[in-house]
Amino acid sequence: MKYDVIIVGAGPAGSSAAYYLAAAGRKVLVLEKETFPRYKACAGGISIKALPLLDFDWQGVVEAKPRTLVFFYRSNQSFKVEWKEPMVYMVMRDRFDSLLADRAKKAGAEIKFGNPVEGVFIDPGSISVKTKTGFSYRASYVLGADGANSRVARSLNLLKNRRFGTAVAVEIQHDRGFGNHQEIRVDCGLVPKGICWQFPKTGQTSTGACTFRQGVNIYDGIDRFLTREGMEKKIILRKGHRLPADGGERKRLTAYRAMLLGDAGGLVDPLTGEGIYYALKSSFLAARAIIEKNTPDQVTALYQESIFRELFPELHAASRLTALYYRLTGVCFKLVQINPRLARALCDAMCGNFTYQKFIKSFASYISVRRQS
Known part of the structure; x- marks a missing residue:
């Protein structure tokens, strides 16, 4: 059987992409190595900027x-x-991820739990996924949403120097x-x-x-x-x-008929380590590319361009702040400690109330206000 899209991983990125695509009428298969619900090592913070991407009733978790x-x-x-x-x-990932997976299933996505992926292979006219349980599936596209140790990325020789x-x-x-x-x-x-x-x-x-x-x-x-x-x-x-640790670096997240989402693509805030927003956002961008474009080249090009345009500038700004913080931790802490306005602005950027880019551009004004006072 051939699917429109195979998604590897049923975390926030994988299940969200499955929902968008299934709701748009695509035939979707999700392969997840674990059996849900399962414990996931994660602080479990849903930032303010992620809320528009959660346009359904999720507050129960x-x-x-x-x-x-x-x-x-x-x-x-x-x-x-x-x-x-x-x-x-704050959420526990076992409950949050199960909620997202259930939403994808209700939209029509097929999810196979307990099916770890062995490899991904590009074939003439399609792309195939082989599982460690001995099954092989074909699709027009594969989305790698299988975390930092992504089997999809390794199979397709992506992100070699992570x-x-x-x-x-x-x-x-x-x-x-x-x-x-x-x-x-x-x-x-x-x-x-x-x-x-x-x-x-x-x-x-x-x-x-x-x-x-x-x-x-x-x-x-x-x-x-x-x-x-x-x-x-x-x-x-x-x-x-x-x-x-390379969220602020421009990198190729696509191969022919394949795209990497969330942690699998290194899309993690370098300063806070927060990845749920980037998982949700990249899933939306990947699904949009598949729905709007007709050919594999057009789909992967739109996704890569969207990542560079909509996510990379903020990740790069966070990376610049992270490098400064780790180089001068004590000095940075003291500077923020004695300047309440600077402290609030930084925390607002970390929580998603406004951007790191805006914080960097306004940094001098925070310092000058402190000096004048």
Whole structure:
């Protein structure tokens, strides 16, 4: 049987693309290696800028709506930024991803769970996907939405020189109110060239750390963070994973009849590590290209152009800020700490209230206001 589109991976990128395409009348197959629901190592933050892409009833899986962001530097310096409205919506990925997959199925997409992909092969007039369970499927297009370790990318020789950071997710049983589900806590100095974070959920807290420096003992940093927060003896689960570190670099995300979405294409905010928005947005762009264009060359060209035009400028701006932060972490922290207006502007950019590009362009004005005052 030949499908219009085969999607590898049923996370936010894969299931969203499946929904758009199935709703437009395309015959869609999604191949997912896991069986849903499944745990996914992820902070689980839905940023403000992602909300327009979630135009259906998804609030039932929201675990918390924080309104306060507290930053620490090596535990002994801190500042706080507060909002009147939620600045991020917290979800557990098992529930959120299952909701998106169910939505795709209701639209007509076929999803095969427990089907890890072995390889992707370009054939005359089509593209085929072979699974490790021994089955082979053909389609007009393949979308790789299979995460940072994308089998689709490797099969098609895309993103050969990718760079990765190291991350660890730690789920903590939480029984002490934790700021009444209103507070996110971030430490900027416990892990070299990285951060530690703590996000409130219902009945637990998603804690983690990441670093983009090779050879760093990330577990030492997260252990110190947990000890400071009094949570070192409440661990439910600990899991390491890779984090794309090249989100701000222009790169080819297409091959003949194939496109990479979300983490598979390295589309991750270099400063915060947030990837759900980019997964949702890239899925929309890929589906739009398939629906609007007629030939494989036109489809992949439109998708690549859309990524460069609509996502890359913001990723590049975030990458510039990240490079500055990791080069001068202590100086950057102090500068933001003593300038509340600068702190709010940066946090608004991180949460998606406005862009990193706007923040960079306005940076000098924040500093000058501080000097005048």
